[in-house]
Amino acid sequence: MPNMTFEQLLRNGQPIILDGGLATELEAQGYTLNSKLWSAELLLNQPQAIINAHRAYYEAGANCAITASYQATLAGFMSLGLNAEQAQDLILSSVRLAITARSEYLAQHPDNNRPLLVAASVGPYGAPLGDGSEYTGNYGVSDASLVEFHQQRLQWLDQSGADVLACETIPSLQEAKVLHSLLAQCQTPAWVTFSCQDGQHLNDGSPIEACAQLFAQHPKVRAIGVNCSSPLFINELISRIKQTAPALAVVVYPNSGEHYEASTNSWHGTASPLECGEAAASWQQSGASIIGGCCRMGPEHIRQIQQHLQASSPVSKL
Template structure:
């Protein structure tokens, strides 16, 4: 999957594309709300990234959890079915893309998103790592969703936006028994540390010899920190592929509900070339990165 070190293009922010399509994702379930109400929109968003050149698309399960769906009135059974549906919809988008593009050189992969505990809490704690939860509760939360997603047709697991050492330790343990390969990516506060202040080099060392984790990386992190973070990953786990898909780096202004900063596709392409030179294998985007950015990244680094 990552063994030949050729550049691999990831997708961008699924929620960003859904909002661009005009969908309201303001509920506690975020993009996962559309798994029930507008599954066609999720397929269309995945397809937009595939058409832009993405070779890996990530399912709409980032903020999906049994507890979260139950809180919105779904049954336990319905909640599990909707989490499974997130992968099915990504597979449907892939099928449509491959039918329309039979000459494609590389079959796109579907990664089942495993978001952090904080994402399901819908309180922003995935960006701080401040959790009011025990290690046993954290393990139970992740194990429940892993069991569901490991039984789907996903090609691999994407454990994303991990902000704490404790959560990394939990996933390192659980993933050892997974039938699927995985990547683990961290949310970082600067060019050296993840959100809870732990050095990235220290947390990546947990996975240095991990048998199921093929790649380590960063996401939902400002792009100006990424080159430094790539170096930290390579020092800590030199045999793992490096995967990076940061946000746009823009600043959100609550008082005016607006953004400022550079959100041009050219900036994404320039960054991608630098990250590739620094040692990243897989490159894409997160919040505020849409299909036009992914197309620019593809044109800049794909071979």
Template sequence: LHQRPAAIRAAHERYLEAGAELLITASYQASRAGFAALGLGAEEADALLQRSVQLAREASRAAHVPDALVAASVGPWGAVQHDGSEYTGRYAIASDELAAFHAQRLTVLAAARPDLLACETIPNRQEAQVLAELLHDHELPAFVSFCCRDSAHLSDGTPLAEVVLLFQGHARVRALGINCTAPQHVAALLHIMRDTVPDMPLLVYPNSGERYDAAANRWCGTATAAEVAAAAKGWQQAGARAIGGCCRVGPEHISALKRALRET
């Protein structure tokens, strides 16, 4: 956002050209604290957060997809800690401090007028509860998407069925979903959400299916475009209304996914 905004815009364009209809901004790990470490002040940091929305808008115009939706990414607190806690859900922060962190980013991003707010990769009940309360203060629609460790639980072990009830009947939350999760868990997680909050639209954008080997510092396994597309058909049948990809899912996967879903 600070040094290479054109690279972000170009990445958005590649996904749009592959058939994407919704862009998520490059604000997932962005924060005042993170930019402060680069010597930037609060005003500069806020301007860069808002630039993430502008870049997505510019990409949609450049790719001639003016109807593409832009969702402002509101990543979890753990993502800005750079300690992997967004994947474990183990937070060492009081709820009032967590609320202050999210409130500031939500206000800044909402002022850039995205189409919706994307509260994503939420790994624990504490953060879900905080966001459920804060989103009442914003006029923009939002979706909330969870990071899960298996076929039934968030990263911290909280049952998914328990957490989704926090958003039942929520005036601002228009969809719930799963992201940054191994694809083999998605169908079961969709069934849980569909059974627990049957009136809530559902979305999924899991990881590619490759596994990261931290010791070897590399990704292992396969995740071809055909494999992702085949899995997406099952997610659609399980109730997903919007389907995409998270880590290691590239434009080629999105292109194959869109073709496959058009056939069903």
């Protein structure tokens, strides 16, 4: 099957399977990610590890790899002593590495009939701060500061060769409005996903319907949804998005459901891959068409999601 664009794949009628947590797989490979740059630091010193992680998700059945640019920012790399040109190259390298992983997978699987995409991750303002504000949206900054943070990286990633821009873990309506303006200037299609505190609200307390309405007629945004949130909230959030913006596709990639205890730097609870696969089938029934995983979701979770969605999917429209 010739590779499809993101928009063609949306029209195809089949679910798009996203990868799981990139950091989750990198940590499973034995890497310690404790800097403010998180997985983006490996762009600088361990690029092969990132290729291997993307490959693991393609092998598990994902249609789409999300790049290691979530916390890759101009300011973050310059704080390591790099200049602006070097920072730009590293941010763009996140897309090149995912494309390399895709090419390697296709070379080893010449009979592959799955369209494979690369999504350029655009994390929120709070992601590189390391103070937890990415989960609250309480930045205390002006719109102009948010524009300054996002604009240059978005311009670079828009010209990177990625199939789609993935603006993810957006915790506030303020930041969503800034991205609404900036994405209208991009050529690449996009999705926007929000981090939510319950089945109705973003982490800053804004109703999910306000965000759905904001992007309902956007010229470049093709899907909106939820990521980095509890799976318990997903079905209600899907319903609210579909009711408000029925023309948009819905994308969901929640966390595993485990609870992170900051005081001990550890995760508690369990969420088996099988349970995640079963949950994904219910998200599809609720109206989501782009489904994957975020924190603590690894390749086996994605394999189960792919298998459960494949079993319940309609025949392709193309």
